[in-house]
Amino acid sequence: MSIEFDLLAEVKHVFFDMDGTMVDSIPFHQESWLRFLSNHGIHLRPEEFRAQNHGTIHEMIRRFFPHEKSSQRILELGEEKEYTYRQLYSSYLVEIKGLSSFLEHLKTNGISIHLSTMGDQNNIDFILDGLELRHFFKTITGGHEVFKGKPDPEIFELSLKKAGAKPAESIVFEDSGGGIRAAKAAGLRVLGLATTHSKRELIELGWLAAYHDFSEILNEKRRINFNSPKEV
Incomplete structure (x- = not known):
């Protein structure tokens, strides 16, 4: 099980949206x-x-x-x-397929992991503790910490500040139009999870690549080229 990122040396931080990205909760x-x-x-x-x-x-x-x-x-x-x-x-809570394995892969490869969600603290606790994923995340930023929601970039700007990260060395996983607009406005590159939109719709909205789930990413044999949008 492996994944290769083009420009791996530049990717030091990965930011995750939560609803629709880590869990199919929308x-x-x-x-x-x-x-x-x-x-x-x-x-x-x-x-x-x-x-x-x-x-x-x-x-x-x-x-x-x-x-x-x-x-x-x-x-x-x-x-x-x-x-x-x-x-x-609560009775349906389950991670997007392959999420925990993907997080483990990132951690093993020395890439720091961060949460950037419009969910409040109670919802963050509900998801992270319910799925036992909290230990993967170096920083956690929730909607209760910002004044403006997505598509405003405030959530990602605060996340970058807390992580001590530069946009050029970071990527984001998102699922929504508002999410990609917020991430791109913060100078971030975005990969998409096709939960609320089809892969083609995500690519048309400006994602670099789109996937059904994280298992698909882990099983991807080709290198992800951050400079060339594609549907996989």
């Missing part, structure tokens, strides 16, 4: 939002929700509850939504 987030909003008398079709699904949890709460002015109430509503998500997803 459908559960959407369902939890729809249930949560319905419980508060806000009834949306999935496509209506997806059009507004961007930003931090607190940005989204303010979007759906514009009448709420209390910061404490906004915090409580956000926590209620995330609790709904964890309850819904």
